[in-house]
Amino acid sequence: MQTPALTDLDSKYLVHPVSNFRDHQEKGVKILTSGDGAWLTAADGNTYLDAFAGLWCVNIGYGQQRVVDAAITQMTTLPYATGYFGFGSEPAIVLAEKLVSMTPSSLQHVYFSLGGSDAVDAAIRYITHYFNAIGKPTKKHIISLQRGYHGSSSTGAGITGLPAFHANFDVPTPQQHKISCPYLYRSEFTTGEELIAASVKELEDKVAEIGADNVAAFFCEPVVGSGGVIVPPKGWLKAIADTCKRLGILFLVDEVITGFGRTGKMFACEHEGVEPDLMTIAKGLTSGYAPMGAVLMSDEIFNGIADGPNKAAVVGHGQTYSAHPVSAAVALEVIKIYEESMLAHAQSVAPYFEAKLNACMAHPLVGDARSIGLLGAVELVADKATKRQFDPALKLNETIADIAWKHKLIFRAFGDNILGFAPALCFTESDFDALFERLQLTLDEVL
Numbered sequence: 001m002q003t004p005a006l007t008d009l010d011s012k013y014l015v016h017p018v019s020n021f022r023d024h025q026e027k028g029v030k031i032l033t034s035g036d037g038a039w040l041t042a043a044d045g046n047t048y049l050d051a052f053a054g055l056w057c058v059n060i061g062y063g064q065q066r067v068v069d070a071a072i073t074q075m076t077t078l079p080y081a082t083g084y085f086g087f088g089s090e091p092a093i094v095l096a097e098k099l100v101s102m103t104p105s106s107l108q109h110v111y112f113s114l115g116g117s118d119a120v121d122a123a124i125r126y127i128t129h130y131f132n133a134i135g136k137p138t139k140k141h142i143i144s145l146q147r148g149y150h151g152s153s154s155t156g157a158g159i160t161g162l163p164a165f166h167a168n169f170d171v172p173t174p175q176q177h178k179i180s181c182p183y184l185y186r187s188e189f190t191t192g193e194e195l196i197a198a199s200v201k202e203l204e205d206k207v208a209e210i211g212a213d214n215v216a217a218f219f220c221e222p223v224v225g226s227g228g229v230i231v232p233p234k235g236w237l238k239a240i241a242d243t244c245k246r247l248g249i250l251f252l253v254d255e256v257i258t259g260f261g262r263t264g265k266m267f268a269c270e271h272e273g274v275e276p277d278l279m280t281i282a283k284g285l286t287s288g289y290a291p292m293g294a295v296l297m298s299d300e301i302f303n304g305i306a307d308g309p310n311k312a313a314v315v316g317h318g319q320t321y322s323a324h325p326v327s328a329a330v331a332l333e334v335i336k337i338y339e340e341s342m343l344a345h346a347q348s349v350a351p352y353f354e355a356k357l358n359a360c361m362a363h364p365l366v367g368d369a370r371s372i373g374l375l376g377a378v379e380l381v382a383d384k385a386t387k388r389q390f391d392p393a394l395k396l397n398e399t400i401a402d403i404a405w406k407h408k409l410i411f412r413a414f415g416d417n418i419l420g421f422a423p424a425l426c427f428t429e430s431d432f433d434a435l436f437e438r439l440q441l442t443l444d445e446v447l
């Protein structure tokens, strides 16, 4: 049984991220108590299959004792070291070098944040600083994707292209712009090539409208995550990266979700040999065992800032917990796990996941199934031929996620018509069987 006292205290005191405050107070919290591999136990005593790796972050699965041991060892020897005033710690330095060696060769320097939002925020600040330092102070505008998600920092939330992150928060700012999301299923195009050409044209037009001298950068996720797991056509990322280069604007790839094996490569950029100017990472970096994110940047940006007119002054960006040694020690152990076996395992089970996901198309409610590696979604429709959106409000008096919960399955429902899956990379074929059996029960109940 769930402890009533805790749910009451939660309603009374705890403000939950991205929640409807009143609705959450009324419905109460589902308290999770422990985890093992792909499975979670809740305070109600039941065991649930987590098909979303927490919040697409617990890529190595729950209960990896060696990661816990790495944290304990680091906490015991040196629980904290500042990066200010010339100090540092071994795990953070080793991790920075490791990340530079793993990511595209264009990225040579690392700033550590506490998560994804502040990695994006740091990137915006470094980009601003860079263009001021190199004498191009008009380059301030940032273009991103509708439906894209880049966190909820006070400026970064404006680069995010989801209305809930804008309403009443006074973003986007006038310097933040959007182009269409590469969403083939809901586009006017029938082929990926057509969509890519249109996307490139839209970016060119947007840059021309703002003026290339005013545009600093383009930000995107290689697969739009929180906007509904939208996998762009093959070649889209490369075409956009090349366009940015041609137009003289920086290209930032936000791999907060797609990094660390999620899409079948260590980083999604690798699928298309893309060399970005900046990359943001978080989530899979520590697999959620400790908070940490990072922004990686090119030599050009680092040197531009380092050697600019203000070179005698400090670059005033930092946080007490940047490069936290315990988080860094955790990240180093997590990366070892990916490299020793888990990435290879994820690659070996991805076709099974893809086949099972595609088989969902047989269900009367499923209009689209899309995936890359262990990141996927099914999109529910009221009518497959017209792609008319399924409207849960017409049919259900509970959410699809709540129905799935009754079937002991956790996934993420976007707007209740896109069901997203980001299983831990340790999922076995039998975990996938359980996922799709429970999904079938859920969909049948919705029908």
Ligand code: PLP
Binding pocket: 114, 115, 116, 117, 118, 120, 149, 150, 151, 152, 221, 225, 226, 254, 255, 256, 257, 282, 283, 293
């Ligand atoms: N960027 C992307 C692509 C994300 O998916 C997220 C979070 O989901 C963020 C940035 C923000 O990361 P965080 O929630 O760690 O602040």
